[in-house]
Amino acid sequence: MADAATRLATLAEDLLGSPLSVRLRAWDGSEAGPPGGPVLVIRDRRALRRMIWRPGELGLARAWVAGEIDVEGNLYEALDQLSGFIWERGGESGGLLSSLRDPRIRAAAGELLRLAGPLPPPRPPAEEVRGRSGGRHSRRRDKQAISHHYDVGNDFYALVLGPSMVYSCAYWSEAGTLEDAQRDKLDLIARKLALKEGDRLLDVGCGWGSMAIHAARAYGARAVGITLSREQAAFARKRIAEEGLTDRVEIRVQDYRDVPDGPFDAISSIGMAEHVGAERYREYADLLHGLLKPGGRLLNHQISRRPEPDEEAYRVDAFIDAYVFPDGELAPMGRTLTTLEDAGFEVRDVEAIREHYALTLRRWVTNLEKEWGRAVRLTSPGRARIWRLYMAASAVAFERNRIGVNQFLAVRTPASGASGVPLRPREWTE
Known part of the structure; x- marks a missing residue:
């Protein structure tokens, strides 16, 4: 040849x-x-x-x-x-x-x-998703999808994410470390939610517990974090015990559809709604609205895609679906806003921060590349290659405006119309 x-x-x-x-x-x-x-x-x-x-x-x-x-x-x-x-x-x-x-x-x-050459291709790599069972976005299948992505080892994620253990877009200033930017993102969310001493916070898709810990430690909130990943929950509970916050923070392995003990003063959903699915999104919004007290606030932090000329033609990215986020779906920003409003929320603020995610992803790729040998030992050569490609490609996609990320602040506004949002809400970003 x-x-x-x-x-x-x-x-x-x-x-x-x-x-x-x-x-x-x-x-x-x-x-x-x-x-x-x-x-x-x-x-x-x-x-x-x-x-x-x-x-x-x-x-x-x-x-x-x-x-x-x-x-x-x-x-x-x-x-x-x-x-x-x-x-x-x-x-x-x-x-x-x-x-x-x-x-x-x-x-x-x-x-x-x-x-x-004439031979057929070899079998797909072992890291590819196989054997999905149950209806799309059923409780059983969602749990399988979450396990595929998140239960690959807490040590691997610690290597990529760094000490903050936050797996969502950071909030960058002109200078500062990844840990600074993640802390600033958590604090921005806490301030948008107007958290205060004694407030009940529900953190949907709590990951390794960082938002719940920050809310309890910095604002005196009582937080409930829910995740479908047992590895995440075990890691978060250990952190909470080490912080001495077991009386303020509870971590559950629980589906968002099964939370029985509302109402809450505030709800944060950070990088979780991408797993919900278009056919379930209204149900998701309705459930979160029902879990809030009148006057309570929701902060929904979510990746978006550009609208398609023919929305019926939208297809989930094949690489992401097979190797990264099985059954994950992105919605245009306008559809998310409309669905929140249809569920009864008053959307008070939308902040688009896509450039911040490009910076975050590049830092994660750097962390992975610096510890490549260890990353391979912790997972597999194929898994490390998947994470490097998906994070680098995602960084380019954010930079090129193919995808975005937005924070929606929504209120379950009471009948009196008193939203509780300040007259100049963007002062929380100063």
Whole structure:
């Protein structure tokens, strides 16, 4: 197989109708494409078989997780350059790889078949989600999905997230560490919720307990944190005991649909609503509204996507669904706001902070790369590669405004109309 890189580059350029933006190195040692930038390395032609048999992101993802393709050089730059090849083509969704099924280019795909060889691809990597059971977003299936993502080891997450153990967008100032920015995010939420001594806070999707601990320690609140991850709950309970806060903070392994002991003065939901699903979102909003006292506040911190011209055509990202967040879904910001209002909330403030998430993700990637050997030992080579790719690709997506993240402050406003929100609410950010 002489000069495989040149043949691949020619094929890609014919299909793209433009020069290749990234250099290629093939399994035979050949190279093609522009020099001086990142290099897409195809270590094994089994990667091509995966892409032929499963066109689109999933075939490419399987090759990445298996280590059959890699990037040398700046990963962010490579992902940015390859975005049209993978995700977009002429404004259409899907990208070039998904178009390999198009009859117009089957002749070109024949060359890819010759390069790939006649054998079928190997089995998908072990890290891929298998055996989902129960209806989509049923209690049983949601628990399986959460376990897949979060029960991969608290030590691994501590390596990536750092001492704050907060797995959501930080809130950055001009300077400061990741831990500073995460502390500032938790404090911003506490202030938006107007927490005070003795308030009952429900933290939905509490993770490793950081918001509940901050609310109790800094504001004297009594917090209940709920999660479906047993590993998260065990870690959070240990932290709470070490902080001497067991009389103020309770952590439960519990579905948000099963909380029996409202009402609460405030509810925080930080990076959890992405797991709810479009068909369950109104139920989610109704339940949280019902769990609040009149005058109580909800802070809903949630990733959003750009609206689609045809919303019926929206599809969950194949790589994310198979390897990262099974059954996770993103909604446009406007739909979230409307659903909260339909449930009876008065939405008083929306703060868009997508650039903050790009900065956060880049810090997490740096943490992972600095401790790569340990990360592999704590999980697996494939799992470490998944986290590196998804966090780096997500950083690029936030930077390019493909996705965003927003904080919605909503109030269960009483019949009197007295919301309790200050006349100049943004003073909480000063």
